[in-house]
Amino acid sequence: xxxxxxxxxxxxxxxxxxxxxxxxxxxxxxxxxxxxxxxxxxxxxxxxxxxxxxxxxxxxxxxxxxxxxxxxxxxxxxxxxxxxxxxxxxxxxxxxxxxxxxxxxxxxxxxxxxxxxxxxxxxxxxxxxxxxxxxxxxxxxxxxxxxxxxxxxxxxxxxxxxxxxxxxxxxxxxxxxxxxxxxxxxxxxxxxxxxxxxxxxxxxxxxxxxxxxxxxxxxxxxxxxxxxxxxxxxxxxxxxxxxxxxxxxxxxxxxxxxxxxxxxxxxxxxxxxxxxxxxxxxxxxxxxxxxxxxxxxxxxxxxxxxxxxxxxxxxxxxxxxxxxxxxxxxxxxxxxxxxxxxxxxxxxx
Numbered sequence: 001x002x003x004x005x006x007x008x009x010x011x012x013x014x015x016x017x018x019x020x021x022x023x024x025x026x027x028x029x030x031x032x033x034x035x036x037x038x039x040x041x042x043x044x045x046x047x048x049x050x051x052x053x054x055x056x057x058x059x060x061x062x063x064x065x066x067x068x069x070x071x072x073x074x075x076x077x078x079x080x081x082x083x084x085x086x087x088x089x090x091x092x093x094x095x096x097x098x099x100x101x102x103x104x105x106x107x108x109x110x111x112x113x114x115x116x117x118x119x120x121x122x123x124x125x126x127x128x129x130x131x132x133x134x135x136x137x138x139x140x141x142x143x144x145x146x147x148x149x150x151x152x153x154x155x156x157x158x159x160x161x162x163x164x165x166x167x168x169x170x171x172x173x174x175x176x177x178x179x180x181x182x183x184x185x186x187x188x189x190x191x192x193x194x195x196x197x198x199x200x201x202x203x204x205x206x207x208x209x210x211x212x213x214x215x216x217x218x219x220x221x222x223x224x225x226x227x228x229x230x231x232x233x234x235x236x237x238x239x240x241x242x243x244x245x246x247x248x249x250x251x252x253x254x255x256x257x258x259x260x261x262x263x264x265x266x267x268x269x270x271x272x273x274x275x276x277x278x279x280x281x282x283x284x285x286x287x288x289x290x291x292x293x294x295x296x297x298x299x300x301x302x303x304x305x306x307x308x309x310x311x312x313x314x315x316x317x318x319x320x321x322x323x324x325x326x327x328x329x330x331x332x333x334x335x336x337x338x339x340x341x342x343x344x345x346x347x348x349x
Contacts, residue, residue: 039310043154046317048161049192050199055162069162076155183328190324198317201284202237205276209236209243212272213250220261222254237313239281240296244273295319 031038051072058068161168169188176184210233217225228250235246247269254262296316303315326334 035307039307039314040153040157042314043310044157044161046195046199046314047154047158048165049195051158051162052165052192053196055165066163069159072162073155073159187324187328190328191321194321194324195317198320201281202239204284205239205280206233206236208280209233209272209276213246213269216265216268217250217254220254220257220264222250222257222261222265224253228253236276238300239316240277241300243276244269247273 051069054072055065055068058071059065063071173181173184210229213232214225214229217228222228228246231249232243232246235242238245247266250269251262251266254265296319299315299319300312303318304312307314
């Protein structure tokens, strides 16, 4: 019987390969540990890009750059603090009033509903609207506190980024090969225009939405008008779907006045939503931020899944910067005429 030959298989793992695997694992661990800090940095970059033109203007008029940045920082803190102090008492009182009203109104509206409908809505037994809203409000409150902390940290970092904008930009560009620095500089310039349009336009549309809701609900004598106006302004930071989602709270409180008032509130919310999407937003954002509603929703969903509320908001200017990246970096790798056709579609939209 022939002797079966035995083969030995040697796996040669070099130290360089082991080092690369360990480095990859370390990077993944660092990302998971530092993702919140990375988000703070992105928020700071967005704010710095938005405030940089104002600082440049002050610098051209004789202000030292550090003094201009400090002035804007103090003004932002004073505005935020003053508004919070002015609104807090009223908002807290209105929030207590809303909670009491919801508890009373729940029995009037839900008791006549069929049992199967209450079960489908998850409102059986002790799981009423108030308890559901309380849990939702708790989660929202935690998210809001986290957002405020991130915003304050981002604001401090923003001041330093604005002061050292030129040095920071030059330091980062030094990592780019010289042959591609022209493209990198062009990308930065166009990305700055997109980010400025996004942040400035979003703040403007959110303030206008809050003012509209406040005046509307106050004129209709809907309870907690100021609180609902603030909710509308905050929700409006999420384009396309944010403002219309805030109408749920307004309609619920309008029902405590009368069904007719609730219908008027809903109709005017929808009307304003359409006006904002097709008239106010194009005017506020200008021609620098062109995203279809589908692109906005997809970017928001992906960003939210990856990094929560902050990730959802950051994803929108990143998505809006894609046309510039496509035109500058991907033109040679895409099929012929793709960039031109995409440009034509953007022009029509």
